Amino acid sequence: MLLSVPCSMENAMRATLKEVDSRGRLVLPAAWRRKHLHSSKVVLRVGEGIIEIVPHVEVDLTAYSDAAKVPVKSDLADWRRVRRDLRKS
Numbered sequence: 001m002l003l004s005v006p007c008s009m010e011n012a013m014r015a016t017l018k019e020v021d022s023r024g025r026l027v028l029p030a031a032w033r034r035k036h037l038h039s040s041k042v043v044l045r046v047g048e049g050i051i052e053i054v055p056h057v058e059v060d061l062t063a064y065s066d067a068a069k070v071p072v073k074s075d076l077a078d079w080r081r082v083r084r085d086l087r088k089s
Helices: 029-038 079-087
Strands: 001-006 013-018 042-047 050-055
Touching: none
Parallel strands: none
Antiparallel strands: 001 013, 042 050
16 A cells, blocks of 8 residues: 655655565665665655665765865974874964
């Protein structure tokens, strides 16, 4: 049995009753998979009495590598001196 309850808000979630097999598996809707699932991994957010499924998004951390501003006057090639300067400040 499949039950769908539409909500009145434009971007609101829609509640759907789905079957869960004896191993705890369920089928994600094909339209949602095509639109949001770009890898085979999802993030499960588990709360008290609720589980939310969110697509896993890879984050490019190299975009943030030069973003840090550090007040160090030492030569960055000498990491021991840089570490010492950072501990002082």
